Amino acid sequence: MTVTVPDEFCRLLDDDMQTDVGLRTHLAAHFYSLGKVSVGKAAEMAGMERRFFEQWLHEHGVDMPWQESDLEHEISYAKQLSYKTGK
Numbered sequence: 618m619t620v621t622v623p624d625e626f627c628r629l630l631d632d633d634m635q636t637d638v639g640l641r642t643h644l645a646a647h648f649y650s651l652g653k654v655s656v657g658k659a660a661e662m663a664g665m666e667r668r669f670f671e672q673w674l675h676e677h678g679v680d681m682p683w684q685e686s687d688l689e690h691e692i693s694y695a696k697q698l699s700y701k702t703g704k
Contacts, residue, residue: 622640627640638663642665642670642673646673
């Protein structure tokens with residue numbers, strides 16, 4: 618889908634990102650904060666790696682509600698770390 622957004626709206630974005638990237642990131646953050654998508658899916662929608670998207674959320678004061686899929690991701694990551702460190 619292609620959406621045309623007025624320049625005035627784009628100037629409201631508080632990022633130095635390119636307009637399309639900034640807009641995608643803000644939309645993904647919005648849907649994430651509403652609980653419509655997981656943080657991983659929102660990061661994908663924004664076109665960012667999850668860790669950078671989470672950092673962006675934190676920097677912009679976006680509440681980060683946990684979802685079951687987020688918890689599963691964190692458990693999987695913790696298992697990978699413990700396997701690598703032997704603990």
